[in-house]
Amino acid sequence: DTAVSQTPKYLVTQMGNDKSIKCEQNLGHDTMYWYKQDSKKFLKIMFSYNNKELIINETVPNRFSPKSPDKAHLNLHINSLELGDSAVYFCASSPGQGNPHSYEQYFGPGTRLTVT
């Protein structure tokens, strides 16, 4: 059973298009995240949701809009794609709060987005 899954795994699209990436976790975790990892491999937090509520919203263009229909799902919609959006996008989840282990994050396989 895949703990954190993402679709699609690869996404190739043209500038100006709108695309979505979906994420689902079956770990029963309360918190979910979106990260962007660029070509230099730095992992940058974009958003975090706890029980469907936004708790972290880092400085990202408002072309990026997360949506959490329930605590097991966190989707990412990107409008008007730009060349600089090309990267690997990772979804992750963690148990939530309460003890130090609550913040251990488990990652999905990633979505490699290429904008041409």
Added chain:
Amino acid sequence: QKEVEQNSGPLSVPEGAIASLNCTYSDRGSQSFFWYRQYSGKSPELIMFIYSNGDKEDGRFTAQLNKASQYVSLLIRDSQPSDSATYLCAALDSNYQLIWGAGTKLIIKP
């Protein structure tokens, strides 16, 4: 700005030797620390977690934490070629957010 610093490497270690990976953090209020391994083209995978000063051992891996020096390390004993990967250090800051280092690329040479 809160930071986690790692040497980007690559760190080259002969097979069978001890690989030592280091990480420093700026937020003295950081509570817990995580080591992740990321193989090329794969997602980060949690390998160690430490929140108390001292050493924590798990198989061939030992995490070391020194809060006074704001320093975390990961030792890999009997290094294997399969340990070749990028190792990411992350600190849970005083706001309960993970602050990530840029990672150290480790190469184990047969």
